[in-house]
Amino acid sequence: MTNRRHFLSILTGASWAAAACTAEMPSSEDDLERALQDLNRAAGVGIAADDFELARSYAAGAYREAAKTLRPIVLDAGLDLPLAFAAKRGSW
Amino acid sequence: MQDDVVYLSAVELVSRFREGSLDPVAVAEAHLERIAAIDPKLNCFITVTRERALERARTSAERYRAGKPASAVDGVPFAAKDIFATAEILTTHGSKLGRENVPSESATAVVKLEEVGAVLLGKLNLLEFATGSGTESGFGPTRNPWNQEYESGGSSSGSGAAPIAGLSTVTLGTDTGGSIRNPSGRCGIAGIKPTYGRVSRSGVTPLAWTLDHAGPMARTVRDVARFLGAMSGYDSKDPGSANEPVPDFEAAVETMGFLSGKTFAVAPELMAPVEPEVLRIVEEAIRHLESAGARRVDVSIPHAAAANIADEILIGAEAAVYHEQNMSRPETRSLMDPAVRLYVTAGRTYLATDYVKAQRLRLVLQKELTEALSGADVLVALNDPTLTAKLGEPTRLLGKEVRWFEYGTVNLGNITGFPAATVPCGFDSRGLPVGLQIYGRPFEEERVLAFAHGYEQTTEWHRRRPNL
Numbered sequence: 001m002t003n004r005r006h007f008l009s010i011l012t013g014a015s016w017a018a019a020a021c022t023a024e025m026p027s028s029e030d031d032l033e034r035a036l037q038d039l040n041r042a043a044g045v046g047i048a049a050d051d052f053e054l055a056r057s058y059a060a061g062a063y064r065e066a067a068k069t070l071r072p073i074v075l076d077a078g079l080d081l082p083l084a085f086a087a088k089r090g091s092w
Numbered sequence: 093m094q095d096d097v098v099y100l101s102a103v104e105l106v107s108r109f110r111e112g113s114l115d116p117v118a119v120a121e122a123h124l125e126r127i128a129a130i131d132p133k134l135n136c137f138i139t140v141t142r143e144r145a146l147e148r149a150r151t152s153a154e155r156y157r158a159g160k161p162a163s164a165v166d167g168v169p170f171a172a173k174d175i176f177a178t179a180e181i182l183t184t185h186g187s188k189l190g191r192e193n194v195p196s197e198s199a200t201a202v203v204k205l206e207e208v209g210a211v212l213l214g215k216l217n218l219l220e221f222a223t224g225s226g227t228e229s230g231f232g233p234t235r236n237p238w239n240q241e242y243e244s245g246g247s248s249s250g251s252g253a254a255p256i257a258g259l260s261t262v263t264l265g266t267d268t269g270g271s272i273r274n275p276s277g278r279c280g281i282a283g284i285k286p287t288y289g290r291v292s293r294s295g296v297t298p299l300a301w302t303l304d305h306a307g308p309m310a311r312t313v314r315d316v317a318r319f320l321g322a323m324s325g326y327d328s329k330d331p332g333s334a335n336e337p338v339p340d341f342e343a344a345v346e347t348m349g350f351l352s353g354k355t356f357a358v359a360p361e362l363m364a365p366v367e368p369e370v371l372r373i374v375e376e377a378i379r380h381l382e383s384a385g386a387r388r389v390d391v392s393i394p395h396a397a398a399a400n401i402a403d404e405i406l407i408g409a410e411a412a413v414y415h416e417q418n419m420s421r422p423e424t425r426s427l428m429d430p431a432v433r434l435y436v437t438a439g440r441t442y443l444a445t446d447y448v449k450a451q452r453l454r455l456v457l458q459k460e461l462t463e464a465l466s467g468a469d470v471l472v473a474l475n476d477p478t479l480t481a482k483l484g485e486p487t488r489l490l491g492k493e494v495r496w497f498e499y500g501t502v503n504l505g506n507i508t509g510f511p512a513a514t515v516p517c518g519f520d521s522r523g524l525p526v527g528l529q530i531y532g533r534p535f536e537e538e539r540v541l542a543f544a545h546g547y548e549q550t551t552e553w554h555r556r557r558p559n560l
Contacts, residue, residue: 036441046420047437054430055437061495062408062438065401066446070453073398079452083302086331 032060097122098258099557102168102315105261109156109167116156116167120149120211123169127213127259130560134235136250136259138174139182140214145169148211155209164342165322166209171260173251174215175222176202176306177295185297186218186247188230188427189418199295200330201264201306201323208322213260216250220429222266222299223247223411224496225487227431233483236278237558238524242480245278247271248309252279255311257560262310262319268299269403270476270502272307276514277475277527280556282316282544283309287534288509289334291320292327300410301332302451303403303506311554313349313515313545317341320537336535344538349545352385355468356543361396362473362501362529365490373518373526374474377547381472384550386543391464391471395456399504402450404497406507408439409447458508465533470543473501475514475527501529511537515544516553525553 033056040047047055097119100108108114124142131137152167161167177183177195184190198206206212217234219227224247234249236242237257244253248265252275255263265272267285276283284307291306298304308319321342326335358378363371382388415436418424425433464471477499478489486493505512510531517528528547532540548554 040441045440047440048419048425051419051425051433051437054434055441058434058495059438059441062401062404062442062497065497066405066443069398069401070405070446070449073395073449073453073456075449075452075456079455081448081451082454083451 029057029060029064032063033057036060098126099311100261101312102165102261102310102318103312105168106161106164106166110161112156116149116152116211117146119167120145120169120213123213123259130257131259133240134237134253134257135232136216136234136254136257137171137214138184138186138217138231138250141181141212145211145213148206152209152211161209163208163322164318165205167211168261169211169213170205170262170264170319171213171216171251171254172202172264173218173248173266175218175266175297176264178202178212178215181215183215184230186220186222186229186231187429189424191230195295197295200292200327202295204323204325205319210322216248216254216263218249218251219247220432221297221415222268222271223432223435224269227435228429230427230429235483236480236524237560238280239522241482242524243278243483245275245480248275251309252276252281252283255281255309256558262308262315265307265309266296267305267307267506268303268407269496269506270500272305272309273475273502273505273512273514273527273529276309277516278480278525280516280525280553281309281311282313282513282515282548282554283307284316284320284511284513284537284541285505286320286324286537287334287511289332290336290511290535290537291323292325292330292333294327294329298414300407302410303406305506313513313541313548314342314345316513317345317541320541334535339538341538341541345541345545348539348542349549351381351543351546351550354386354543354546355389356381356386357389357391357464357468357471359391359393359396359464359471359473361393362504364477365499366474366477367479367489369479369520370474370477370526373520374528377517377528378472380551381547384546389468391468393457393460393464393504395453395460396504398453399457399507400497400500402453403503403507405442405446405450408435409442410439412436412439454507457504458510461504461508461510461531462533465531469539471531473529473531475529476500476502479520480524505531510534511540513540513544515548517551518553519556
């Protein structure tokens with residue numbers, strides 16, 4: 001619970017949270033990169049620092065593109081989730 | 093002699109094998125000689141399986157002498173992207189991480205082709221782990237045969253360059269976000285990303301399980317059709333494999349491979365944004381289709397643009413999971429190309445809700461593409477809106493550097509799983525090929541290939557050869 005509160009407190013202060021929770025565009029790519037960095041550190045995502053440096057701008061760009069292009073799309077509630085999953089008997 | 097032989101199609105080769113005017117050993121030797129002479133400047137091959145190829149070619153020649161060829165691909169040289177596992181042959185995934193990886197079993201697609209006599213010449217270079225633009229192979233870049241200062245497209249880079257360079261009659265590629273169609277277009281050959289599930293991915297190193305496809309690439313559509321037939325079919329080892337009947341693709345190409353009376357759809361969402369030079373070439377191709385008797389209908393795919401970011405999120409997240417162990421160990425991470433680490437790292441940050449939404453969007457796009465195709469045989473689109481970049485330079489669109497999820501028309505094929513082929517439709521002012529993309533309904537590759545063949549046979553683009 002403490003960890004979850006800590007995690008939420010990080011998100012609350014970040015523009016990333018705004019993008020995720022209210023579907024508003026993040027205020028800037030810099031804010032987004034910082035929020036992702038905080039998330040990586042605080043949530044134990046496990047991204048190495050040098051990898052994060054490589055990817056931060058690209059990831060922030062993808063977040064912005066998703067905010068602009070993907071998230072505003074309203075999907076029918078009856079639409080399925082097309083992932084194949086089958087229960088298997090004695091196959092392990 | 094050598095140049096003539098290496099540029100014969102699979103159809104021509106088999107015809108000459110049958111009549112006895114040529115034999116598979118001579119053809120394999122001609123290709124191996126040309127690989128030795130030409131490939132050092134192109135870097136299409138990571139591994140050449142010379143002795144094995146000659147041995148298989150000799151066995152094939154014996155079958156022809158006995159009047160009992162195994163199939164319509166018996167003795168035909170092919171090469172596989174080095175992401176298809178090959179038993180007792182190095183399989184690197186284009187990565188230094190794979191430089192000692194020698195599988196004990198071959199990928200199903202390779203097994204199926206070898207079982208019916210096709211002769212594997214070797215393993216082809218690719219962008220590391222079949223990722224996208226900006227990535228490099230751990231074995232150096234493949235250069236474009238038309239101008240070696242330019243890239244050959246990706247991720248099936250060697251698979252695109254080898255056929256047009258006369259180094260292999262047919263090649264195998266994989267396509268998760270355009271990786272068969274992009275190098276086919278950049279190198280001026282034909283290729284098809286079949287319907288999801290049509291060709292087994294068992295033994296193919298995954299990039300993204302729900303988007304990966306495998307398919308053939310060659311200088312002619314008919315060769316593509318012939319090899320697609322030999323590779324296709326249900327495989328219980330691939331959870332995504334489809335238990336659908338496999339038609340005779342080549343027969344369909346022969347009987348339906350004309351344009352007169354056909355209808356093709358064009359959607360504005362798949363025609364822009366685009367470099368003016370590319371648009372001019374593709375619009376000319378569309379005018380050609382109409383002048384050859386095909387009828388154009390205009391349609392719309394309202395959410396087509398979202399396919400690009402959806403594909404990015406799905407590939408990123410799935411690849412991040414696949415490479416979790418490679419990325420967690422310094423000794424493996426340090427061997428990976430920085431651009432691959434970038435893609436995989438970005439994918440690790442994506443939201444689960446975006447992933448789920450992207451998956452559900454696939455059904456919307458399937459519906460929209462089905463509706464767009466409802467009054468047409470196929471849908472015609474840009475293959476790639478950008479001009480081929482110089483090696484080491486970023487992709488630009490209308491003067492702006494672009495990330496791959498910000499543009500393009502190929503991801504719709506991966507997101508929907510619908511088949512899409514590419515054929516050459518012209519050359520830009522720098523002498524580099526431009527491709528035309530042709531979409532079809534699921535499990536109707538024969539209709540796509542027949543239309544592509546109809547276009548090909550009324551143009552001369554596929555007859556051009558680079559000066560090597």
